[in-house]
Structure formats: structure tokens, C-alpha cells
Amino acid sequence: MPRYFTEQNSEEAVNGRMGASTDPRLAEVMTCLVRHLHAFAKEIHLTQAEWNYGIDFLTRVGQICSDERQEFILLSDTLGLSMLVDAINNRRPPGATENTVLGPFHVDNAPVRQMGDTISLDGKGESCLFEGVVVDIQGNPIEGAKIDVWSDNADGFYDVQQLGTQPKWNNRGIFVTGKDGRYSFVGIKPVSYPIPDDGPVGQMLGHLGRHPYRPAHMHYIVSAPGYETVVTHTFVGDDGYLTSDAVFGVKETLIAPFEKVSEGQTLWRSPFDFTMTVA
Known part of the structure; x- marks a missing residue:
């Protein structure tokens, strides 16, 4: 271990101070963090003014x-870190439904509804029938799969963002599959919306020439005993923000068809099947 800190030995000097009793995983994480952080500063020749601005930016994020x-x-989301961590921790075989970020607006204990029920309670938006089947990797239907769904309303807001304005549990519900593994419910065709951009992260996006919008999507958490839980979205296939999602949440396999309905009780239909893997 170097006795004194220099520009050349900075990583070794810092990591060498770590105590022998440090938790092995913590030691691994911190050693790697210091190595990459110091390499970053050296590669770009970080100035004192830039360091000061970075500290101020992180302070404002915390405040x-x-x-x-x-x-x-939100910062992690917009830098793609949230999606990267999600991808690393949810690797699945080809054909299995892919994960994406949970998002900040999930609420526990949404009401359990009957198949085919309507989750949209405010009367706004273009009605859409969501339907499909939950199967295992061999294509067998899964009975007892719980499908927790939620979306924004036609104005681009979730119910928890407009307490007292939207009805409680608007555009939310839980459905449980029968022996055929099928699910169906009526919601609305979701709309795109901006993430909160009135803070430091929004300012960062502006400086980078990036917009704050997420493409329209329906949220799902699909769970069943003995299977890996799927946390995902389905995305509206013709949305203009699919290739520039502010939080990088879009995966090509999650882009769902939204078909105009000429006959029936809804204006749209969106079929999508979920394929689960054994835990």
C-alpha cells in the first residue's frame, strides 16, 4: 500500500486503507467504485470547477x-442505471417476457376485480380491451397467476398524482387467471407523459438536449407460485417516444399492438401474452 497519495497511485492509496475485517462484498463494491471513479476523473481531467458543480448538483438532488x-x-432512471440493474438481475431465456422498470406510481393492495371488468373510473380516454394468456416457457397456461395492472389517465396523470381529483384506484386493478390462463380487462389507451422535470434532473436533461417524456404504456406485475415475478410494461406501438424514452424502459418485445375496433364495446384492443419462467 502506498504511504502517501499521488495522482498516479490514487486508487491504490484509497483502497489500501480498507480494513481487513471489511465485509467481502462491501470491499469488492467499494474497490471497484473507487477504481472507476478515479479513472473517470483522470480520463476527462476533471477541473475543480466541474467537481464543485457536481457536488452542488448532487446536493440539490438530495434536497x-x-x-x-x-x-x-429519477437520476438513476435517466442515466440508464435503473434499467441496467434491472437487466442484470432479471436475465431470462429467449421467449420469456422481459422485465422493465417498476416506476414510482405502483400502489399495493389494489382491488381484485373480475375478468373483463373496467379499471378506468373517471370516464376519460379512449377505451381499450387488454387481453391475452399467461403461460410457462413451454406454452402451458398458468392457473392462479395474479396480474396487477395500472396506468395513467387520459390527461397523463396517475391517480396518486391527483388525489381528490381522480377516483381512488382509477386505472388500477388485480386479476387472477383461471385454468385457461387467460386474462382480460377494459382500461384506456394510455398516453405519453413527462417525468417530473422541475428539479435538478430536469435541468440536466435540458442541458443535454433531451426531452422528459415516457412513451405511452400499461404497467403489469405478473406473479404466480413457483415462477419468477415479471415486472413490466406494454408500450403503445405507434407512440412517437418509443425510441427516446427518458428512462430507457422500452424493449422491442414489449411493444404491443393496439388495434382499432370496429365492433364491440371498446375503441381499441391490445392483445399481449405473458411467458413466465420457473423460479
Whole structure:
């Protein structure tokens, strides 16, 4: 271990101070973090002014965080880190439904509804029938799969963003599959919306020439005993933000058809099957 810190030995000097009793995983994580952080500063020749601005930026990110808003997660989302961590921890075989980010607007204990029920309670938006089947990797239907769904309303807001304006549990519900593995419910064709951009992360996006919009999507958590839980979205196939999602959540396999309906009780139909893997 170097006795004194220099520009050349900076990584070794810092990592060499770690105690012998440090938890092995913590030691591995911190050693790697220091190595890459120092390499970053050296590669770009980080100036004192840039370092000061970075510290100020992270301070402002922390100051805007609250029980209702997590700006650090938003920062992670917009830098693609959230999606990368999700991808690393949810590798699945070809054909299995892919994960994407949970998002900040999931609410536990949504009401359990009957197949075919309507989740849209505010009367806004273009009605859409969502339907499909939950199967295993061999294509066998899964009975007892719980499908937790939620989306924004026609104005681009989730119910928890407009308490007292939207009905409670608007555009939310839980459905449980029978022996055929099929699911169906009526919601609305979702609309695209911006992530919160009135804070430091929004300012960062502006400086980078990036927009804050997410493409229209329906959220799903699909779970069943003995299977890996799938946390995902289905995306509206003709949305203009599919290839520039502010949080990088779009995967090509999750782009769903939204078909105009000429006959029936809804204006749209969106079929999508979920394929689960054994846990």
C-alpha cells in the first residue's frame, strides 16, 4: 500500500486503507467504485470547477427528495442505471417476457376485480380491451397467476398524482387467471407523459438536449407460485417516444399492438401474452 497519495497511485492509496475485517462484498463494491471513479476523473481531467458543480448538483438532488419524490431514483432512471440493474438481475431465456422498470406510481393492495371488468373510473380516454394468456416457457397456461395492472389517465396523470381529483384506484386493478390462463380487462389507451422535470434532473436533461417524456404504456406485475415475478410494461406501438424514452424502459418485445375496433364495446384492443419462467 502506498504511504502517501499521488495522482498516479490514487486508487491504490484509497483502497489500501480498507480494513481487513471489511465485509467481502462491501470491499469488492467499494474497490471497484473507487477504481472507476478515479479513472473517470483522470480520463476527462476533471477541473475543480466541474467537481464543485457536481457536488452542488448532487446536493440539490438530495434536497428535493421527499416521501413523495425520489430525485436520486429519477437520476438513476435517466442515466440508464435503473434499467441496467434491472437487466442484470432479471436475465431470462429467449421467449420469456422481459422485465422493465417498476416506476414510482405502483400502489399495493389494489382491488381484485373480475375478468373483463373496467379499471378506468373517471370516464376519460379512449377505451381499450387488454387481453391475452399467461403461460410457462413451454406454452402451458398458468392457473392462479395474479396480474396487477395500472396506468395513467387520459390527461397523463396517475391517480396518486391527483388525489381528490381522480377516483381512488382509477386505472388500477388485480386479476387472477383461471385454468385457461387467460386474462382480460377494459382500461384506456394510455398516453405519453413527462417525468417530473422541475428539479435538478430536469435541468440536466435540458442541458443535454433531451426531452422528459415516457412513451405511452400499461404497467403489469405478473406473479404466480413457483415462477419468477415479471415486472413490466406494454408500450403503445405507434407512440412517437418509443425510441427516446427518458428512462430507457422500452424493449422491442414489449411493444404491443393496439388495434382499432370496429365492433364491440371498446375503441381499441391490445392483445399481449405473458411467458413466465420457473423460479
